[in-house]
Amino acid sequence: MKSRFLPDWVLAHAERSPEAPALATPEVRLSYADLAGRMRALAAHLAMAGVRSGERVVIALPNLPATVVAGLALQALGACPVEINREWGAQAFRAVLPQTGPRHAFVLGRDAQVWGEVTRAQPFRFWVVHPDEPPPRLRRALGGTAVWLREDGRLDPAEGAAGPVTLPQLQPDDPALILYTSGSLGKPRGVIQTFRNLDANARSIAQYLELTAADRAMLVLPLSYCYGRSVVQSHLFAGGSVFLDNRFMYPRTVVEALASEGCTGFAGVPLTFEILRRQVDLSSLAWPRLRYLTQAGGAMARDTIRWVRQAFHPARLYVMYGQTEATSRLSYLPPERAEEKEGSIGIAIPGVELKVVDAEGAEVPRGEAGHLVARGDNVTQGYLDDPEETAAILRGGWLWTGDLAWRDADGFFFHVGRSREILKLGGHRVSPAEIEHALESHPEVAEAAVVGVKSELASEAAAAFVVRRPGGAVGESDLRRFCRELLPLYKVPATIRFVDRLPRSPAGKLLRAQLAGTEET
Numbered sequence: 001m002k003s004r005f006l007p008d009w010v011l012a013h014a015e016r017s018p019e020a021p022a023l024a025t026p027e028v029r030l031s032y033a034d035l036a037g038r039m040r041a042l043a044a045h046l047a048m049a050g051v052r053s054g055e056r057v058v059i060a061l062p063n064l065p066a067t068v069v070a071g072l073a074l075q076a077l078g079a080c081p082v083e084i085n086r087e088w089g090a091q092a093f094r095a096v097l098p099q100t101g102p103r104h105a106f107v108l109g110r111d112a113q114v115w116g117e118v119t120r121a122q123p124f125r126f127w128v129v130h131p132d133e134p135p136p137r138l139r140r141a142l143g144g145t146a147v148w149l150r151e152d153g154r155l156d157p158a159e160g161a162a163g164p165v166t167l168p169q170l171q172p173d174d175p176a177l178i179l180y181t182s183g184s185l186g187k188p189r190g191v192i193q194t195f196r197n198l199d200a201n202a203r204s205i206a207q208y209l210e211l212t213a214a215d216r217a218m219l220v221l222p223l224s225y226c227y228g229r230s231v232v233q234s235h236l237f238a239g240g241s242v243f244l245d246n247r248f249m250y251p252r253t254v255v256e257a258l259a260s261e262g263c264t265g266f267a268g269v270p271l272t273f274e275i276l277r278r279q280v281d282l283s284s285l286a287w288p289r290l291r292y293l294t295q296a297g298g299a300m301a302r303d304t305i306r307w308v309r310q311a312f313h314p315a316r317l318y319v320m321y322g323q324t325e326a327t328s329r330l331s332y333l334p335p336e337r338a339e340e341k342e343g344s345i346g347i348a349i350p351g352v353e354l355k356v357v358d359a360e361g362a363e364v365p366r367g368e369a370g371h372l373v374a375r376g377d378n379v380t381q382g383y384l385d386d387p388e389e390t391a392a393i394l395r396g397g398w399l400w401t402g403d404l405a406w407r408d409a410d411g412f413f414f415h416v417g418r419s420r421e422i423l424k425l426g427g428h429r430v431s432p433a434e435i436e437h438a439l440e441s442h443p444e445v446a447e448a449a450v451v452g453v454k455s456e457l458a459s460e461a462a463a464a465f466v467v468r469r470p471g472g473a474v475g476e477s478d479l480r481r482f483c484r485e486l487l488p489l490y491k492v493p494a495t496i497r498f499v500d501r502l503p504r505s506p507a508g509k510l511l512r513a514q515l516a517g518t519e520e521t
């Protein structure tokens with residue numbers, strides 16, 4: 001694929017293999033010809049409505065074909081989709097809208113009332129996705145300016161046809177997408193991803209996963225999350241297909257669909273695989289075409305990693321590391337080195353440089369922990385309208401990830417923790433991940449999270465929140481005694497609280513700040 005532009009990839013595949021599958025859900029099947037046709041039709045309507053090149057347009061939709069079609073149509077016009085999670089609610093929407101300044105938004109019909117309230121004080125046009133003919137009361141609620149689409153990405157027949165539109169010449173450094181980081185609910189922080197970023201990320205992932213037009217990914221991660229978006233983008237680059245499945249509240253149904261849909265790949269965060277491990281008996285299931293699984297979105301318990309490799313054998317597990325500021329991906333652990341390099345986040349993906357440096361940016365010796373920095377065409381231009389934060393992460397051509405890591409003699413990287421999350425326990429700097437791994441090595445512990453809390457005896461103490469495995473009965477004193485066998489005394493949690501679940505974002509990322517506010521010692 002020579003073009004660097006995502007809409008061009010779709011058009012090229014539609015010309016070469018029009019009947020090849022592109023997107024699907026349990027109810028909808030779109031070929032590349034379908035996807036290209038709906039992208040062009042929607043782009044024409046957007047242009048007729050006055051959407052201009054460079055304009056920001058909100059997309060607040062779940063994983064639907066219409067979500068993908070909307071993003072492609074906007075990008076084809078040179079406009080910039082602003083993907084936000086519809087579950088954030090009105091307060092977060094109000095924080096994001098002044099920063100992005102949109103005049104248009106793609107929303108669900110059932111969210112129309114919330115969006116109507118948020119945008120009441122400004123002129124706004126809604127592009128409303130509804131499963132069938134919208135009821136009159138919903139039409140009245142949004143007024144006469146709303147445009148209606150079906151969940152499969154088709155415009156409602158009542159909208160009529162728009163004339164052909166001449167698509168602009170896109171530039172590699174044009175903004176192609178704005179995604180909000182998982183910590184954006186307090187302070188909106190939109191990451192600008194250019195066409196160059198998307199292209200570099202998709203090509204690299206397609207290379208190390210060896211994606212081809214025969215590949216079909218199962219996607220349960222939200223498209224407003226960079227990991228979910230990258231799955232779609234890398235498969236559209238390769239000419240493969242993606243099955244969007246929103247039924248993960250019934251995990252066995254999703255796992256069965258891996259087989260029935262002929263999926264070759266499956267992407268998940270640690271919570272995804274923990275849910276499968278706890279709730280689904282995989283012994284009677286088979287996935288004849290499944291060849292790989294990917295995991296990112298935080299460190300997964302080593303015991304769970306081993307379970308995934310065994311349960312889905314012979315499919316191979318790729319443990320990966322990245323962030324929104326790097327268009328999702330920075331490193332991967334080659335499956336053939338998994339046992340030898342257990343606990344590693346692997347090596348840099350193709351086209352990316354990684355190194356470990358001190359606070360001044362000087363590279364540190366191998367084996368020594370420091371700041372993990374990255375360089376490559378996948379690295380963002382910065383945060384939307386936030387020059388100070390942009391300057392903090394982009395220094396001298398390198399992205400400062402905010403993570404601490406070390407590199408071994410073979411060039412494999414090991415994640416230590418977020419620099420802002422490092423605990424100071426008894427005068428020692430300690431990563432929460434080290435304590436979490438010790439807790440999760442207990443056979444009755446499903447997952448654990450450790451945060452720093454104020455202490456009367458010291459400046460900071462470690463508080464652990466633990467989810468037991470089904471049937472597990474381990475108590476606090478037993479688990480603390482278990483930790484003392486594995487950790488120095490100063491690393492043993494001061495408190496251990498058992499909880500039914502850990503707080504997570506819609507993308508499955510652990511929300512440590514919520515835990516830190518619930519515990520004091």
